[in-house]
Amino acid sequence: LSWDVSNWVEVDLNFDESEVRKIGGLKSEDEKINVEIIRFTRYEDESLRYARVGFIANAPSVGYRVYKIMRDEPKKENKNFIRIKGNIIETRNFDVRFNPENGFIYVIKNGIKVCRANELVLEEEIGDLYCHKETTGCPLKTEGGEGVKYGSYRMKNFWIDGSPIRQVINIEVDYFSLRWPYRLVDALKPKIWRHNFRELRKRNYYEPEG
Structure with a gap:
């Protein structure tokens, strides 16, 4: 590319025994950055055998950039909190x-x-690869409530995790083809859920702006 690029990168690293015990950050020339340890394994002497790390890499427009492992975390203040x-x-x-x-x-x-x-939309699609058709004229169901009244999405679980350099919103949602009662849903909460048609998981990544 003819311009600098900043993006999230994940790298798998393998080490010899007693070679590396801690990854505190990364260094490239004068730049020191934080790193997220996504997963890792260790040898019996507690040194790292394998680590998958994630970080925001800044690549120049022409050429490449080399990052070296640091034992200590960068001490500079990150304004992009x-x-x-x-x-x-x-x-x-x-x-x-x-x-x-x-x-x-x-x-x-x-x-x-x-x-x-982040809204899920379940659309009706019949026909084949070359001919798509709809009979309802609207989505079968959206998380906002639009569509066929009998079915509905139901939130199952959500949590936020991550590190100082990014946050991840995890959402687990089920779609049921039938709920009861399906009328007056603004006043009456459904008591019966049947036919779990879809189990869905959404992940949303957020990183500080450069």
Whole structure:
């Protein structure tokens, strides 16, 4: 590419016994960056056998960049912070709010909702590779409630994890073809769920802006 690129990178590393005991960060020339240890295994002497690390790499427009392992964590202050407060992920320029009731994600900037995202849509699709048809004229069901009234999505679980350099919203959702009662759903919560048609998992990654 003819321009610099900054992106999330994951690398698998293998070590000899007693070679490396700790990965505190990475260094490339004068740049020192934090690193996330995604998973690892150790030898009997507690040195690292294998590690999968993730970090935000900055690649030049022409050529390549080499990162070396550091034992200690970088001490420089990162202005591009990222942190969790309840169901909100805060960054320097915007916030991401997660609604545990329906799984929606709202992007907020300066206290104003910019957009809503992360909505699942189940569409009807019949026919073959060359001819697609619909009979209902609308999605079978969306997480927002649009579509056929009998079925519905149900939030099963959610959690936020990650590291100081990124956060991950994990959402597990089931779609049931039948719920009861299916009328007056704003006033009456469903008591019966039948025919678990889909088990879905969504993962949303958030990194501090450069």
